[in-house]
Amino acid sequence: MKEAILQLKKEKNALIMAHYYQRDEIQEIADFIGDSLALARKAAETDADIIVMCGVHFMGETAKILCPGKKVLVPDMNAGCSLADSCDPEAFRQFIQQHPDHTVISYVNTSAAVKALTDIVVTSGNARKIVEQLPPHEKIIFGPDRNLGGYINSVLDRNMTLWPGACHVHDRFSLEKILDMKREHPGAKVLVHPECRRPLQLIADKVGSTAALLDFAREDEAKEYIVVTESGILREMRLKCPEKIFLPAPAEDAECQCNECDYMKLNTLSKVLECLRSESPEIHVDPEVAEKAIRPIERMLAMS
Numbered sequence: 001m002k003e004a005i006l007q008l009k010k011e012k013n014a015l016i017m018a019h020y021y022q023r024d025e026i027q028e029i030a031d032f033i034g035d036s037l038a039l040a041r042k043a044a045e046t047d048a049d050i051i052v053m054c055g056v057h058f059m060g061e062t063a064k065i066l067c068p069g070k071k072v073l074v075p076d077m078n079a080g081c082s083l084a085d086s087c088d089p090e091a092f093r094q095f096i097q098q099h100p101d102h103t104v105i106s107y108v109n110t111s112a113a114v115k116a117l118t119d120i121v122v123t124s125g126n127a128r129k130i131v132e133q134l135p136p137h138e139k140i141i142f143g144p145d146r147n148l149g150g151y152i153n154s155v156l157d158r159n160m161t162l163w164p165g166a167c168h169v170h171d172r173f174s175l176e177k178i179l180d181m182k183r184e185h186p187g188a189k190v191l192v193h194p195e196c197r198r199p200l201q202l203i204a205d206k207v208g209s210t211a212a213l214l215d216f217a218r219e220d221e222a223k224e225y226i227v228v229t230e231s232g233i234l235r236e237m238r239l240k241c242p243e244k245i246f247l248p249a250p251a252e253d254a255e256c257q258c259n260e261c262d263y264m265k266l267n268t269l270s271k272v273l274e275c276l277r278s279e280s281p282e283i284h285v286d287p288e289v290a291e292k293a294i295r296p297i298e299r300m301l302a303m304s
Contacts, residue, residue: 001269002029008276015048016272017063019055020210021232021264026054026272033236035211036062036108037123041301043067052275053283054267056081060283061112065290065297072283075271079263081109083195086165087144089113095141099161102139105131106296109167110144112285116292119299124194125209126304127152131160133303147171151194151201169230169261170195174252178203181226181247188247189222193229200228217241230261 006029009016017039018030027033032042036059043051043063050071053060058081060074087106092114096104106118107127115121122130131152134140142149143163147170153160170193178200182188191213192204201207206216210233217225217237224245227234231248238246251259275281285293 001273005029005269005273005276008273009052012050012276012279013048014050014052014276015042015046016052017042017054019059019232019264020214020236021230021261022054022267023232023265023269024235025269026267027232027235029269029272030054035123035125035209037125037209037304038211039063040066040108040123040297044301046070050276050279052272054272055079056084056261056263057283058084058109058111061285062108062115062297064283064285065112065115065294068285068287068290071279073275073279074281074283075268075275076266077281079266081263082168083107083109083145083165084111084114087111087114087163089117092143092163093117095143095163099139099141102141102161103134104141104143105160106143107145107148108300112289112293114144115296116289118293118296120303121296121300123209123300124148125211126300127194128155130300130303131156131158145195147197147201148194150198151207154198154201167195169251169259171197172251172253173197173200173228173249173259175199175203177250177252178226178228181249185224185226185247187222188224188226188245189220190226191216191228196228204228213237214240217244217246230264231259232261232264 044066056079064072140160142160144165146162149162189205228249
């Protein structure tokens with residue numbers, strides 16, 4: 001399957017992009033692996049005719065908005081996002097209307113329709129940097145992730161109004177189990193994604209996006225880490241730091257030592273192969289929505 005995928009990719013001038021949370025075998029055949037910000041940047045600059053986005057639906061939408069003339073494919077249309085689903089566009093519109101004179105900042109983990117209602121899009125990797133560039137007393141709505149928004153409020157002493165959404169993966173990590181792991185591995189540092197709840201952020205040695213956590217592990221002197229984000233990032237961490245030990249943190253209801261995104265794992269090698277063969281499923285974004293949604297995305301790229 002891998003050989004067939006690589007051959008089709010060459011024949012069709014296709015670019016395969018994968019998020020860090022994808023299955024290992026998909027990351028192995030990807031031309032580019034990264035977090036949401038890196039994937040958006042790569043999509044904006046590629047000269048490929050076809051983009052195969054191995055991630056979730058909103059990532060495919062973002063690529064299509066940035067590259068309206070290219071064919072953007074996703075291996076499985078059912079690969080959604082619990083965080084994006086927690087922010088209904090019409091409900092978010094009403095929320096904005098209830099808070100007039102607010103700048104609207106939306107996390108990239110949202111639908112194109114929500115981005116179209118937004119002034120600036122952010123990722124976990126650039127949210128702090130972008131909010132820092134706005135005047136201290138500017139009124140801001142931040143959606144949909146309440147945990148990331150709360151983290152930015154705490155580190156920048158802001159008072160952004162938060163939409164009450166959350167990621168089903170990051171919101172279910174177990175503080176008690178992670179503290180137990182810390183006692184078993186006293187030298188291990190705790191790496192926490194800002195989509196996690198506040199108590200987990202408080203015990204972290206580093207809070208950051210997937211890319212920031214990876215960079216920290218590469219530069220830090222510790223030899224062991226407890227990784228509190230989706231376990232797909234462990235492949236890249238182990239590749240970049242083969243001499244170090246990375247331990248996945250468990251969810252509250254997990255029977256195993258892991259916490260995975262069911263949506264991210266819907267993509268498989270066989271689906272990538274069929275996707276390239278049939279050039280479907282293809283992402284389409286309403287042109288009127290795309291015209292509105294591209295402005296906050298471009299503003300994000302400029303500000304970051």
